[in-house]
Amino acid sequence: MSFVFSEKPIELTAGAGVHLYDTNDTAYLDLGASYGCMPVGHSHPTVVDAIATQTATLQFAHASYPTAIRDTLIERLCDLSPIDHTNCWLANSGTEANEAALKFARSATGATKIIAAHRGFHGRTMGSLSVTWKPKYRVPFEPMLEDVEFVPFGDGEALEAAVDDDVAAVILEPIQGEGGVRQPEGSYLSLARKVTAEHGAALILDEIQTGLGRTGTFWACASADIEPDIITSAKGLASGLPIGATLCADWIAAGVQSHGSTFGGNPVVAAAACATLETIMTEGLTAHEAHIGKALRSRVEAEVAAVTDVRGKGLLIGIDTEHPATEVLQQLALEHHILAMAAGRQTIRLLPPLTLEDEHVEQFVTGLDATLTATEVVR
Numbered sequence: 001m002s003f004v005f006s007e008k009p010i011e012l013t014a015g016a017g018v019h020l021y022d023t024n025d026t027a028y029l030d031l032g033a034s035y036g037c038m039p040v041g042h043s044h045p046t047v048v049d050a051i052a053t054q055t056a057t058l059q060f061a062h063a064s065y066p067t068a069i070r071d072t073l074i075e076r077l078c079d080l081s082p083i084d085h086t087n088c089w090l091a092n093s094g095t096e097a098n099e100a101a102l103k104f105a106r107s108a109t110g111a112t113k114i115i116a117a118h119r120g121f122h123g124r125t126m127g128s129l130s131v132t133w134k135p136k137y138r139v140p141f142e143p144m145l146e147d148v149e150f151v152p153f154g155d156g157e158a159l160e161a162a163v164d165d166d167v168a169a170v171i172l173e174p175i176q177g178e179g180g181v182r183q184p185e186g187s188y189l190s191l192a193r194k195v196t197a198e199h200g201a202a203l204i205l206d207e208i209q210t211g212l213g214r215t216g217t218f219w220a221c222a223s224a225d226i227e228p229d230i231i232t233s234a235k236g237l238a239s240g241l242p243i244g245a246t247l248c249a250d251w252i253a254a255g256v257q258s259h260g261s262t263f264g265g266n267p268v269v270a271a272a273a274c275a276t277l278e279t280i281m282t283e284g285l286t287a288h289e290a291h292i293g294k295a296l297r298s299r300v301e302a303e304v305a306a307v308t309d310v311r312g313k314g315l316l317i318g319i320d321t322e323h324p325a326t327e328v329l330q331q332l333a334l335e336h337h338i339l340a341m342a343a344g345r346q347t348i349r350l351l352p353p354l355t356l357e358d359e360h361v362e363q364f365v366t367g368l369d370a371t372l373t374a375t376e377v378v379r
């Protein structure tokens with residue numbers, strides 16, 4: 001029996017830019033099939049060169065040895081961090097970045113309770129899973145961490161009522177991805193900052209899906225103009241190579257007594273991450289995607305009649321229809337060679353490379369309109 005979940009009927013063999021290719025050399029427009037892991041596109045030459053050069057020079061060094069490439073990555077991440085005096089921990093996935101965030105918050109505060117949000121997604125290892133909302137993911141593996149309370153996302157009063165002096169951390173996505181591409185009212189993150197500070201709790205922002213320029217600024221929390229205590233990153237940070245980063249303030253780092261990882265910050269992944277960050281910054285991708293994301297959202301709204309709502313920011317986009325998302329995605333892939341993801345029963349989620357261009361928007365709008373015309377609505 002295999003536990004690999006390869007349920008999609010397309011075998012991938014290659015990738016270049018915004019396209020993936022199958023065994024017949026058919027090109028698929030990758031609007032999300034890489035789960036937001038390819039911000040600068042597939043096999044970007046700068047990233048490919050960095051990986052090849054690093055592999056030929058120093059392929060691996062355990063995290064307990066310093067290396068120049070890891071130091072460079074840490075320096076770049078700290079420079080980009082919204083936290084004053086940032087400290088950086090490197091791991092191998094998003095869920096590990098959040099595990100570290102939860103551990104660090106508990107040891108720095110001496111408190112145990114964690115507040116998380118309805119519909120939030122933070123990963124599938126036991127700590128991160130305990131603060132992930134969907135019962136389908138959690139219930140089969142219970143008992144979870146004790147002392148976790150879920151509050152409705154975006155409800156400031158509920159958050160204020162839940163946070164007291166026993167709380168170690170509040171963990172939130174600035175815009176929920178997996179939970180349906182949901183953005184709270186502007187003041188919600190500022191309120192989360194205020195109440196956590198009042199009670200000595202850490203504010204953890206999970207920017208694993210929203211960060212790296214995806215929503216028009218390097219971090220999505222920039223629009224709230226707040227400084228979290230901990231911010232986590234992963235997914236596209238090393239262009240598809242496994243990485244997680246936990247950035248934290250001095251008072252959090254000072255409380256960390258022991259934590260470790262064999263592979264975290266290893267040279268090849270660090271080189272891929274440095275090249276990815278350099279490409280995002282030097283190619284002006286954040287500004288580009290803010291513009292192209294806006295164009296994509298307004299064209300879908302104006303031209304695809306069967307769409308009931310379009311949400312999101314930059315190139316994190318959720319599209320609601322009256323059609324089952326699984327059927328829409330299958331039609332899009334097989335008939336129109338467009339790969340996207342679901343974020344709910346009737347929500348299509350797009351997380352394309354930030355290098356998307358107008359011609360790709362055109363292909364998607366035409367393909368989505370034709371697909372929705374050909375698919376039956378949910379009754």
Ligand code: PLP
Pocket residue numbers: 093094095096098121122123124173177178206207208209234235
């Ligand atoms: N947090 C968020 C917001 C995510 O979207 C994800 C993955 O989709 C994770 C955490 C977990 O990341 P990983 O799958 O790398 O463990």
